[in-house]
Amino acid sequence: MDDIKKKILTNLMDSHGALELFNMIHESSSSSESSEDEDDQDSQLMQRIDEYSEEDFKSQFRLNRSTVDFIVSNFAKSRYSTNSTPHGGRPRMECKKEIYVFLFYLGNTVTFKELGDIFGIQKSSAWFAVGRVSGWLVSIGDKYIKWPQREEVKENARKIVSLKKMPGVLGVINCTRVKTQCTTRDLFFPKKRKKNVDIFFQAVVDADRKFIDIDLSCADGKSKFQHSSRALRRSTLYRNAQDNYKGLFPYNTFLIGNSWCPNLNWLIPPFSNKMSTTECHIKFNRIHLSTQKIASDALGMLQKRFRRITKFTEQRLVKGAISIVASACILHNMCIIMNDSFEIDEVELESSSESQCAPEEEYPQNLDLEIDRRQLLFEYMSLRNKI
Template sequence: MRVSFKKAVYMYIWYVSNTVTFRQLANLFAVAPSAAWSTVRRLTSFLISISHEYIKWPQGACMQEVVRGFEEKKHIPGVIGAIDCTHIAIKGPREQRSNYFNRKKTYSIILQAVVDCNKRFINITCGEPGSLHDYRVLRRSQIYEVAETRCGEIFPNSNFIIGDSAYPSNNWLVSPFKDYGNLTESQRKFNEILSSTRMVVENAFGLLKGRFRRLLKFTEQTDLKSVTNIVASTCVLHNICITMDDLCEDNEADFERFEENMEDSYLDGSHDRREILFNYLREQNIIYFLFHHSNNAAIAIVKIKSFHCTYMH
């Protein structure tokens, strides 16, 4: 008998949510192993076919909502996403095996993602060999080509994305200052603010792998295209869950002036987007404000711990 669509959905969800083999999946749902494999592939193909409805770059009012969401977090205006990469462990492939051997001495493919303020994937690139550096993955991705050739289309109003120190800083991507031991206090605080803001992409990866534990390790499949498709399909399902609120977790004038400065940076390539953002946060005392409050919080924690230790003694 043909596997019903409802049963196929259950089988797919069970497969990506656990680390069972196809034989175990077949026994659990009383089907042949070949049927289990074809069912997972069928649901994977379906999710990828609707991916454009759920994984999409924000536009218009949606983009402004994302920008406001990031600004409310750490007072950084103009951010529409945070970019990072994560490794998906796989069984060593037959061809070009060494290319997938990463720095952690395991085989993997790379998932690159840009995430909005709500942990929703707005752009993904999946399947690059695990030996590649994060910046090289970006250089080989479609988003890089579009950003370099048609920047105004995906980064209107001088918006930008943020990343960690693996990425360079340019007009549409802001990364931390390189720390060679000579950073000023303000630059260090800037790095801390940027790091805490881009933590949303780390949280998104954690939520993705926590919900879909199959992504922790592919022990059977050696077909890289199938593995890549399954990973991409879970990203679609991740966004669907967020859309359905199914989660397993937990001043205007100044902004206009900031946007004007950002527009000037497009006209003059000698300007550094990171420097403009750094100067803005420093001028608005945002760096000092967060540093001051973080110090107070640290002092409070020390006092609480001291009180606790005294009480226990």
């Protein structure tokens, strides 16, 4: 590749990202490119990646090598892999290379043209590889993003009260916007004026910072807080919680959320500034804010590991962008399960070692659901000298 393409990669990506990968892959193949066929170049590329140190491999693909090997082996068995769809003509990419292409795309903000140049494939091949892998991850998402059951609810609440001193919490709900290049034309409104549409990302996070529920919808031009409350009421979580509260929240557990959340029997926001008239209310809000940090940490980890979801440069289809964001959430949970950590300077994660030795907190079980849960929790924590 010539100097112009190198400059493009340098300007659009960080110094330890795609340019480094490009140099390591192509440094020995550029001089003999005319004499080697594409199969030899592909085998050399895969060999060089396999020779990466663990540190270099993770800096490029954002996951440990063992995690990637696990993903490759499962993807190869699926109907989405190229191995399961034989056809004539040029041979398709092997499964491992497709996974590498997808992970590099997810971990960086390169365009599909640049992605194809880096891996020696056509732009269309890179596009279809990303689509196939993200489609496969979404198809197995219910194995990794799932609502906790009864015993899991107990353990999760125990961890949160050990870390944050707030009893009865099943999870923390938060939201963010993902900026895309999608337009209203992709939403089947051809007569309306064309404008960009962002993705509204609502997530419920447990004590281990895993996503236990996600809801991805199209954000309108309203402010973040106006849309957050409206999107919550339109979500599947809201309907299920209203219809089957006891089944979804055993042991009278609940979620906590930000100030945009309504005060419900299963969802507790902080006290507003007008209601925070005493020192106890202020302390309650501080503990509440500290517990909310579990969700903000999880979203921060997701965005720093998979930088693609902070910037979609070419996706015009809402469905495709949503699929990529959902697949990033699935990989996030998969990494936590496999102890594949990712160091992030901007997100300070608190140690969970305290939860192994802290005593289990007892929380009143038989509650009258007509009572204001926030006020009941406030009074309970006041009596226990928590605030």
